[in-house]
Amino acid sequence: MEEKTVSEYREVISACKMLFEKKTKDYGTAWRVLRLPSITDQIFIKAQRIRSIQEKGTQKVGEDIKGEFVAIINYCLMAIIQINLKNDERMEIPFEELEILYDKYADATRDLLMDKNHDYGEAWREMRVNSMTDIILMKLMRTKQIEDNDGETLVSEGVEANYQDMINYSVFCLIKLNFVKV
Numbered sequence: 574m575e576e577k578t579v580s581e582y583r584e585v586i587s588a589c590k591m592l593f594e595k596k597t598k599d600y601g602t603a604w605r606v607l608r609l610p611s612i613t614d615q616i617f618i619k620a621q622r623i624r625s626i627q628e629k630g631t632q633k634v635g636e637d638i639k640g641e642f643v644a645i646i647n648y649c650l651m652a653i654i655q656i657n658l659k660n661d662e663r664m665e666i667p668f669e670e671l672e673i674l675y676d677k678y679a680d681a682t683r684d685l686l687m688d689k690n691h692d693y694g695e696a697w698r699e700m701r702v703n704s705m706t707d708i709i710l711m712k713l714m715r716t717k718q719i720e721d722n723d724g725e726t727l728v729s730e731g732v733e734a735n736y737q738d739m740i741n742y743s744v745f746c747l748i749k750l751n752f753v754k755v
């Protein structure tokens with residue numbers, strides 16, 4: 574089962590990265606202007622839209638929730654990149670350089686997933702997408718609180734760990750929604 578999960582994870586991240594690359598070619602790295610709380614709020618908007626569609630059972634804007642989970646993954650990776658480039662003031666970064674960072678942080682997040690998957694026995698496969706959406710929203714609320722506390726925590730993981738968890742729950746949702754065909 575572990576091999577299947579790694580394969581599914583890679584397929585989801587590959588599709589997300591392809592969109593990230595295209596958007597980088599269209600817009601450059603305009604997202605570099607965003608401070609971390611602004612990226613968190615962008616993720617919140619996406620997660621809230623997913624929950625709203627799940628609760629209402631209908632939507633009026635064309636993009637389905639799969640696209641919103643992809644956006645959450647990409648925004649979380651942007652946030653992690655921002656955290657790790659905090660002393661780099663360049664607004665424009667070539668995709669070739671970003672691709673290395675994207676892969677590095679996506680791989681680190683996959684490794685975290687596999688460690689947790691080992692301990693939890695792939696419990697996520699029995700979870701509902703709606704529940705995972707709620708967990709993403711909870712992780713967002715935690716992240717916002719940590720940001721409001723200037724990044725200080727007493728016993729909790731920091732914002733980067735919360736972004737990684739949101740990536741992983743979004744990957745799980747996309748797998749459960751048959752986004753990948755492995």
